[in-house]
Amino acid sequence: MPGRDALIVGMADTDKLTEKAVELAAQAAAAAAEVAAQARKGAAEGVSTIAEGLDNVTGGAFADQISAVSNRIEDQLDKP
DSSP states (O other): OOOHHHHHHHHHHHHHHHHHHHHHHHHHHHHHHHHHHHHHHHHHHHHHHHHHHHHHHTTTTTHHHHHHHHHHHHHHHHOO
8 A cells, every 4th residue: 555655756746647637738729729710810801702702603683792701700700
């Protein structure tokens, strides 16, 4: 049966592991946030490109509707 000293060492190791896990989780969260921001930016650019293409194909006949929908989508993409 482990003695008191072994239990204290085990608790210290657990604390170190917990600290490292918290540190790694924070790094992963920061990286994920950056990737998500880049993805939202790319998606917004894609929506804009598609809206422009649709407007060209329809000869501007639906410009207001296309603009309204693309603006709604881009607004949603701006939300974190």
